[in-house]
Amino acid sequence: MKFIEKIKARARENKKTIVLPETGDMRTIEAASKVLTEGIANIILVGNKEEILAKAGDLDLKDATFVNPKTYEKFDTYVENLVELRRKKGMTPEKARDLLMNNGLYFGCMMVRSGDADGMVAGAINASADVLRAALQILKTAPGTRIVSAFFLVVVPDCDMGANGAFVFSDAGLNQSPTAPELADIAEQSAKSFELLVQEEPVVAMLSHSTKGSASHPDVDKVVEATQIVKAEYPDLKVDGELQSDAALVPEVAASKAPGSEVAGHANVLVFPDLDAANIGYKLVQRLAKADAYGPVTQGISKPVNDLSRGCCADDIVGVVAITAIQAQAQEDGILAARPKDNR
8 A cells, every 4th residue: 555545544534624725726626526535534615616616627625614704604703813813913803704704714714723634734725824824823833832833744666665665855945055953943843743644653754965974064064052951951862973875874874974873774764855856855865766745744834734845746735634633633632732851
């Protein structure tokens, strides 16, 4: 069974409701039909029902819920809640009404905040910054979280590295140049996400162009410091750095470059030093190794909201919906809380 099929099967076990606000996009509508047909999640489509159905043509959306902000019975309540939430930022009833009426990202996030949906997936036609802005303004960060970050779940076919070819690449979607403490938080969050989605022990490599002092540069120092922070705060986590990617993944190279490391040669969570490296890295693996890449999946928001690459296809959206449903299940079960720190 392909990895994503396992994720879908888990999503079916406790079906969640995911809101899709980008109903002007055909990929979103096709994905909604597939999710409903496969029984992965309940789907809310934001917009005019007749217009959506006309666009869908022969696609089966009979089990979808359609919510039009213009006629939604909770709209005024959403307006009141948004004003209260953002009053100190200058939000007025007029601004809130206009925003919720005309911006599906804010309306979808308000549905999630109000418990009318368990999560949201968007980004097929909206920039990542816009998706995350709506999520952070309405949903805020999760308790104990210092930074919101984003990862890609990358599954490489016919690969004996990682967890049978499954990896988390972080932060490949959000933070341009994280500081050492931020990089440490990204590592902890990514380990938790890997454990949730792959259901195996995370083995975290803090990546660099240097392995164990082979190069000297402030960029290397940042990764070394981040590794020390993670080890100090989360001593139960398997983490090591700084490591070059070959030392992190290939046992023979690890034996030469990082002898004695319990991580080197066995990593399945790859924490890159900055957004450039992570984004370039995942796209190279996706295209050259013909890997499946799902994301960017966010971590650190109080409720699940996930972004999409604007180059995504319908099947990519289906996969992210399934991942979002798993995150919603975990939140319901209370297993996405921040990992306890060792403050001794």
